[in-house]
Amino acid sequence: MAVAETRDGVLDVPIIDLTPFRTAGSDADRDAVARAVDHAARTVGFMQVVGHGIPVRTLDAFTAAMDAFFAQDLATKSAHRCPPGVNRGYTPPRSESLANSLGLVSAADLFEAFNVGAQAADFPGLNLSEEDYETNVWPDVPGFRPAVEAWFAAAGEVARTMTRVFGRALGLGEDHLTRFTGHSVDVLRMINYRLPSADADLEPDQVGMGAHTDYGIVTVLWADAVPGLEILDGDGRWHPVQPAPGALLVNLGDALARWTNDRWISTLHRVAAPRVDGRLVPRRSAAFFHDGDVDAVIAPLPTCVDAEHPALYEPVTVREHLHAKLAGSRGGVLTEGADREAARLSR
Template identity: 75%
Template structure:
């Protein structure tokens, strides 16, 4: 059997950041995104407009936090129901978000996100739109991380405009489900005790999973680890191109498109170079949609011979089931279609 070559396209989205760009150029970008969304669910994004200085300050701040003593970092841990603060190594298993049992993941993380106070006219659940906590031990952490949160969020919102155009809804076609989006920035460090660490069977940096929301904007070191599941059940290594951000689709968008677009299965293998375990950093900005938005197939994605493949569910219900799996090991019973891609 000939397995097609696996390819993650590089797409320049600069036309959507240039008010003078011709509509045909924006249409061409939307067509490229549509093709990637239907075939692989991942893309390398350039022309995003984030200055290198913003990234450098952000990376320095996260490095400083993860270098702190484990006892100091543990003071910033939140309950599993609050998606903020510090997550120690081996305290999550992302595969459980798919209803699968696996060894605990190696990564440690620190999360910030959208706060209810940003939308004073709305009554938003405080647990979901929780206040952020900031480590006092790292001067300038809040400013540097906040700048990256804003920059990555701008890229995510640009991608949503492109998605709307690609789906025939217009650039503002998804605004009604994203105008108070529950967004989270997860800073991740694949913390390993030593290069000689012996791993448990099937233990990885981060277990196989699909992302939960609409779109993920990912910055990562140019270090091996990230792998994407392709046709034939093969895992393909992926590294960001110089100056590019990786963008992938989440389950909510796949469900809105009735699986015409793909939320691609991916994982992070224990990072190795020459067979030796090495450090690796990344930061994922999750643009997940409004907590009260109903995920049901878009009108352009259903019709005769194209029945809805999912029961309607709110973004809040969907995210809580996913997080209960990864953080509390309550296996998610509502992810059968996503999990089937991994086990078939």
């Protein structure tokens, strides 16, 4: 099982400039970006991207919208709660456990969240199921929907750019992986680490968000410059990660790790209860998940399988994979078949 590597005990999350893929960059410049991404994907599974092209005003409007929603009282927010099987709407604090998606039992996570995503109506003529592409619910908060939709579009463009970079990095061509994403199951999760008080005592092993891998192809993450996010290395040590100013964090999901037959890493990570000088502090983040077409088959790519590297995974559809993972994190059903991911916690 591939795990994040350290050098002299230090975990490096490299900064990569996407500008050559957003402009008419030369083949040499694009190849340089692809090599940097391949190295990061092999060694840590995370990277920081700059040159992503998202205007500061788009981020400012988005974070203001998040703040306005989460500032409401719990009863008002809970009016937008959906059943566990519907990956939309509001999630109250301590109602999910991300470690369940690894088949592990853990304390409920501290965070609260609000999810929106791609809808069946966004792809007219494909007759997609609303069970896979659920309808969004929108709170009556002034400016919330347009600001969130603008960020959804902007983060989605970064995810699609990364998918083209991945294809080039794997030597398959920039369009190879995009054939799995024509009607991708994309979800934006806005997260607030709602904490009881700055000096509260937490339950044993209580974290902001439990240890997990992401489920799809790629995650594009914006986060406050506040401690919390941690990555697990091959020796079982957790390393804090904070994005550089203006950078977005990008990490690979299980689907891409499976497609590459673990050549690339879907890294275990968590969010510790955010603390500064020993006191709990507020923290926000927003994760855009680019998960692939619901009917796409996830199976090791032929270029990632040979006599020395036999296929490590049986084929599974994106639908089957996501349903199993979400039943764990949102539904409380311990996910089966996640042994390879979970084994890294016991190293």
